[in-house]
Amino acid sequence: MHRINVCCSSGCVPFGALKVLKAFEDAVREFNVEGKCKVARTGCIGTCYVGPAVLVEPGDYLYQSVTPETAYEIIREHVVDEKPVKHLLYANEGFFKKQLRLVLRNAGKIDPFRVEDYIAFGGYSALLKALTSMNPLEVIENVITSGLRGRGGAGFPAGLKLSFVAKAPGPPKYIVANLDEGDPGVFANRTLAEADPHSIIEGMTIAAYAVGAEQGYIYIRGEYPLAVQTLRKAIDHVGSIGLIGRNIFETSFSFNVELRLGAGAFVAGEETAILASIEGRRAMPRPRPPYPASSGLWGKPTLINNVETLANIPLIILNGGAWFSKIGMPSCTGTKCFSLTGKIKNPGLIEVPMGITLRDVVFNIGDGVPEGRKFKTVQVGGPSGGCLPVELLDLSIDYDSLTKAGAIMGSGGIVVMDDESCMVDTAKFFTEFCVDESCGKCTPCRIGLFKMYKVLEGITCGEGTLEDLTQLEDLGNFIKEASLCGLGQTGPNPVLTTLRYFRDEYISHIVERKCPAGKCFKAQRKEEVET
Amino acid sequence: MEISQIALKSDKRQLMLEAAMKQHQYRKDSLIEILNTAQELYGYLDKDLLLYISRSLHLPSSHVYGVASFYNLFKLRKPGVHMVNVCMGTACYVKGAEEILSAIEREFNVRRGETNVNNRLSLFVTRCIGACAMAPNVIVNGEVIGKATKEVVANSLSALLEVRIVEAR
Numbered sequence: 067m068h069r070i071n072v073c074c075s076s077g078c079v080p081f082g083a084l085k086v087l088k089a090f091e092d093a094v095r096e097f098n099v100e101g102k103c104k105v106a107r108t109g110c111i112g113t114c115y116v117g118p119a120v121l122v123e124p125g126d127y128l129y130q131s132v133t134p135e136t137a138y139e140i141i142r143e144h145v146v147d148e149k150p151v152k153h154l155l156y157a158n159e160g161f162f163k164k165q166l167r168l169v170l171r172n173a174g175k176i177d178p179f180r181v182e183d184y185i186a187f188g189g190y191s192a193l194l195k196a197l198t199s200m201n202p203l204e205v206i207e208n209v210i211t212s213g214l215r216g217r218g219g220a221g222f223p224a225g226l227k228l229s230f231v232a233k234a235p236g237p238p239k240y241i242v243a244n245l246d247e248g249d250p251g252v253f254a255n256r257t258l259a260e261a262d263p264h265s266i267i268e269g270m271t272i273a274a275y276a277v278g279a280e281q282g283y284i285y286i287r288g289e290y291p292l293a294v295q296t297l298r299k300a301i302d303h304v305g306s307i308g309l310i311g312r313n314i315f316e317t318s319f320s321f322n323v324e325l326r327l328g329a330g331a332f333v334a335g336e337e338t339a340i341l342a343s344i345e346g347r348r349a350m351p352r353p354r355p356p357y358p359a360s361s362g363l364w365g366k367p368t369l370i371n372n373v374e375t376l377a378n379i380p381l382i383i384l385n386g387g388a389w390f391s392k393i394g395m396p397s398c399t400g401t402k403c404f405s406l407t408g409k410i411k412n413p414g415l416i417e418v419p420m421g422i423t424l425r426d427v428v429f430n431i432g433d434g435v436p437e438g439r440k441f442k443t444v445q446v447g448g449p450s451g452g453c454l455p456v457e458l459l460d461l462s463i464d465y466d467s468l469t470k471a472g473a474i475m476g477s478g479g480i481v482v483m484d485d486e487s488c489m490v491d492t493a494k495f496f497t498e499f500c501v502d503e504s505c506g507k508c509t510p511c512r513i514g515l516f517k518m519y520k521v522l523e524g525i526t527c528g529e530g531t532l533e534d535l536t537q538l539e540d541l542g543n544f545i546k547e548a549s550l551c552g553l554g555q556t557g558p559n560p561v562l563t564t565l566r567y568f569r570d571e572y573i574s575h576i577v578e579r580k581c582p583a584g585k586c587f588k589a590q591r592k593e594e595v596e597t
Numbered sequence: 598m599e600i601s602q603i604a605l606k607s608d609k610r611q612l613m614l615e616a617a618m619k620q621h622q623y624r625k626d627s628l629i630e631i632l633n634t635a636q637e638l639y640g641y642l643d644k645d646l647l648l649y650i651s652r653s654l655h656l657p658s659s660h661v662y663g664v665a666s667f668y669n670l671f672k673l674r675k676p677g678v679h680m681v682n683v684c685m686g687t688a689c690y691v692k693g694a695e696e697i698l699s700a701i702e703r704e705f706n707v708r709r710g711e712t713n714v715n716n717r718l719s720l721f722v723t724r725c726i727g728a729c730a731m732a733p734n735v736i737v738n739g740e741v742i743g744k745a746t747k748e749v750v751a752n753s754l755s756a757l758l759e760v761r762i763v764e765a766r
Binding site for chain 2: 076077079080081114115117247248249250251252253256287288289290326327328329330331332343344345346347348349405406407408409413414415445448449479481483487495496499503505
């Protein structure tokens, strides 16, 4: 029996995935192979640049850039004649070789709108195991043993956080799944929600059992309509068959999940801001302590985790914390999903073991920069992260190494830039983003970041001085220390890392009034030519 | 001001909005959900709509305005007939989104964040729609144009607006 999995995620739909799905269904009927072939929609396989992608099983045959016409060809040759269509297959073996798809294990294989598919692949058996044969403390111990760290960016030990909330007095207690993936350039969480929504729900439910929460919220960006739709359907479906709700698996544990939509605020990804938003207020962070673990939603103990963190929990429960702890590296276990984008031959969604090098990701999996261009930098961690130079390509991707280098893991963005990118302009771009998204509450962030932006603007227009570089560093370090929340505390990172690793570009802009990448000064050059 | 005095046209949209508020039991913390629903129904959130929601949820109108004006997705002014969003996420920026945005501004006489003179075209910058592998992305009336170029976007807009593109200077 062949199964034709057509990727219908947000990456492939704009390129005609739904027409391709229909073409396969029509072709199956026309060639009369309903008895030996099933066509299903599926989530992101990761090869986003060559979508629509189609995975044919058995045998994991991955077809790229499929059209309604080639859909017919695949049915005729691969299904009817049992001969895979070689010239349509995805040729790049290197893309998957160094990946380890655990969190994304079901992406490309199941229909995300069918909980039956998730269950057939072992879904909800971890929840059954946890509720019927483990007590909450055993669940927490397994997560602690696993070494799982928060996947939202900060890397706080997940098991420790669970234990804090478990010890806090309640009920009521709450759990919030953070899907406010605001980092520009990142779509890992979106992909997970569209491809395997139940892994999030199952992970959330197990975590809720561990801490004693009976109500959960998935906070999701309003800009992700397909992910919202997929999660909504998933929640309704499991509610209707009793996998969430009252007395799950006939135990005394009850748990409900609701969606809460964001409305376009990057700062809402910060844990106290997300709480404010769920409470119907402006997403403005507040000082901690008290931490959400003791005083969160409506003043009650609340567990907040990134959706990728939660999606790891079913695997840990099924296989044991010790099994998980052997994946990746000792101080940073497990895998991480990344959106690999920018000037790279193979942009897409990847999942790699922690400890893999940046070089492997950029040049092995991503296959390097396009022909004719030269690699310049890899930006890791979004607007809170840093731009790392070619000398650091052998850096291991783990929380501590990245922090030492001035970047952060973030929620999973790796943007590759080539010699056409100007590092001063890039720093200005990220600073402008943080200025726009700052909630405005604290002076260092609100005024400090704006001042940094104006200085950078001056440098890119030929009005910079060498004193500006000292001012940027002093101001940047001050803002990092004095800001109320993570947005301000990490906002200066792009400037500070580019000053650290690409100082010569700043000096060129200031002293020679020259942009090495040829990006800045264009308006002035045009003016000079015209006059 | 009493709810009855607020000039909200009594129509199907009002019934649906009322139903949404009822579904959320008129809870104050459902404000963002209600604002989302209201924008889906009415296209944007004008003063009367915000007042109506504030009275219905028993919230100060300043609070409702404060929330509505905080979040980027909420539109407080009527958008044009056609909406163009240029994604300015990192990957899109690196792959030339700024050039596409500038070209639209020039060729269709509209500034980012504004609606053009005859109210037909609104141009917005959106931060990241999560389609980064297909950068640069431009969304025209909800449809994503991935791997966008100046030419493709200009052709799409001129077909919608039924205008000829102004020759690039």
